[in-house]
Amino acid sequence: MRKIKMLLGVCTLSASLFVSCSKENPYEEELNPQYAVTEIDTVEQSELIERLRATLPENAEEKLRDFSGQFRFIDGQFTNQVKAAIDGDQYECSTDDLPLTEYTGYLTEGWSLFEALVYTFYGDIPTYYALFLDEDVNKRAYFGPNGEYTNQVQRTFKDLSRFWDINAGDMELTGMHFDTYLDLEKSAKTLQLLYGGTIEENMETAEFLKEITEEYETLNRENGAIFTFNAFAFKGQEVSPLGFIPDKIVMGDGIMQGMDAIGFGDVAAQAILAHEFGHQIQYDNGYFVDVDPEDEPEATRRTELMADAYAAYYLTHKRGATMNWKRVKKFMEVFYNIGDCGFTSSGHHGTPNQRMAAAKWAYELAQRAHKKGHILSSQEFYELFEEKLPELVAPDAEENLAISTENRFTEAEK
Numbered sequence: 328m329r330k331i332k333m334l335l336g337v338c339t340l341s342a343s344l345f346v347s348c349s350k351e352n353p354y355e356e357e358l359n360p361q362y363a364v365t366e367i368d369t370v371e372q373s374e375l376i377e378r379l380r381a382t383l384p385e386n387a388e389e390k391l392r393d394f395s396g397q398f399r400f401i402d403g404q405f406t407n408q409v410k411a412a413i414d415g416d417q418y419e420c421s422t423d424d425l426p427l428t429e430y431t432g433y434l435t436e437g438w439s440l441f442e443a444l445v446y447t448f449y450g451d452i453p454t455y456y457a458l459f460l461d462e463d464v465n466k467r468a469y470f471g472p473n474g475e476y477t478n479q480v481q482r483t484f485k486d487l488s489r490f491w492d493i494n495a496g497d498m499e500l501t502g503m504h505f506d507t508y509l510d511l512e513k514s515a516k517t518l519q520l521l522y523g524g525t526i527e528e529n530m531e532t533a534e535f536l537k538e539i540t541e542e543y544e545t546l547n548r549e550n551g552a553i554f555t556f557n558a559f560a561f562k563g564q565e566v567s568p569l570g571f572i573p574d575k576i577v578m579g580d581g582i583m584q585g586m587d588a589i590g591f592g593d594v595a596a597q598a599i600l601a602h603e604f605g606h607q608i609q610y611d612n613g614y615f616v617d618v619d620p621e622d623e624p625e626a627t628r629r630t631e632l633m634a635d636a637y638a639a640y641y642l643t644h645k646r647g648a649t650m651n652w653k654r655v656k657k658f659m660e661v662f663y664n665i666g667d668c669g670f671t672s673s674g675h676h677g678t679p680n681q682r683m684a685a686a687k688w689a690y691e692l693a694q695r696a697h698k699k700g701h702i703l704s705s706q707e708f709y710e711l712f713e714e715k716l717p718e719l720v721a722p723d724a725e726e727n728l729a730i731s732t733e734n735r736f737t738e739a740e741k
């Protein structure tokens with residue numbers, strides 16, 4: 328069995344069943360997947376792939392691309408390949424040893440081409456169901472496969488809406504669940520949205536997906552966490568043929584389970600939600616700027632580090648989540664773990680070091696406001712961040728100007 332890398336979202340089904348992908352691709356780094364996919368080596372696998380192929384509509388890849396290309400949501404996985412804009416050599420960066428990377432590696436352990444194809448063509452069903460079809464939002468929403476994060480997430484959402492000065496009244500909050508595959512109606516409705524046809528016409532595929540997600544441990548491992556391993560912020564817009572979809576934050580069970588598994592369960596849900604809320608502030612106040620494709624990695628890094636900083640400020644502030652130093656250290660580790668080295672990717676969120684530095688800066692800012700209990704307006708905070716940004720992203724490869732992994736806490740602990 329020869330190991331090959333699975334490349335998300337860009338794999339195509341060729342006539343001979345094999346996946347053809349380009350080797351140099353940013354998606355690989357973006358989700359830190361480290362997927363090692365084996366070639367077909369059993370009769371069972373090739374039969375499964377045959378069945379899977381039979382469910383795919385004509386031009387499935389095109390349809391998927393057209394659908395996802397209609398809108399943009401922050402932190403999502405569908406982004407365009409762009410040219411290099413940041414010199415990766417200038418930064419100390421590796422995600423290989425991050426506990427979260429190990430966790431996603433475990434989620435996809437033993438995957439064959441079959442699982443990779445399910446993921447590529449049907450892996451976004453929970454995402455799109457949550458974003459566009461799920462009516463169980465806000466107080467009706469639940470978080471975690473068994474609702475284990477519901478209180479934490481609901482409470483934090485309410486608190487964030489009070490803490491920041493944007494109008495969050497029309498914003499919706501919803502959960503993303505692997506269970507979507509187990510409900511034929513939900514699954515068929517989402518398939519209809521992605522690939523067209525009627526609900527009835529999509530029922531057979533929905534049944535196939537239910538069968539395989541129930542049956543295969545490689546797909547339902549840890550409650551199918553790999554399929555909900557994301558959280559994102561959506562800006563309200565028209566989506567054909569559904570009509571207007573309001574501002575929304577979607578929290579996937581998988582990312583919260585993953586953080587829990589590596590020991591950050593008590594802070595991660597709050598930290599991730601506060602980060603996504605930061606993106607909603609950016610939408611409302613117009614902090615996203617349109618840039619040329621080659622400048623996109625840098626632009627994304629800016630808005631991502633800013634969202635980390637908004638989150639850290641809220642999490643630390645006396646009138647926010649008031650986390651003590653022990654928990655602050657943990658949430659900084661959360662951001663560190665979701666850093667990436669995809670310097671050429673339009674989805675580049677900043678390196679682990681940079682994300683940690685942005686969070687630490689905002690933590691210190693909130694500490695200084697501690698006595699007075701004053702909360703900066705979102706605009707005041709933004710201006711301070713913009714001033715600080717060049718320092719946060721300064722090259723750190725040789726000189727170790729930014730915080731290195733060894734001494735990243737020492738300064739704040741003084």
Ligand SMILES: [Zn+2]
Pocket residue numbers: 401402602603606631634
């Ligand atoms: Zn983000």
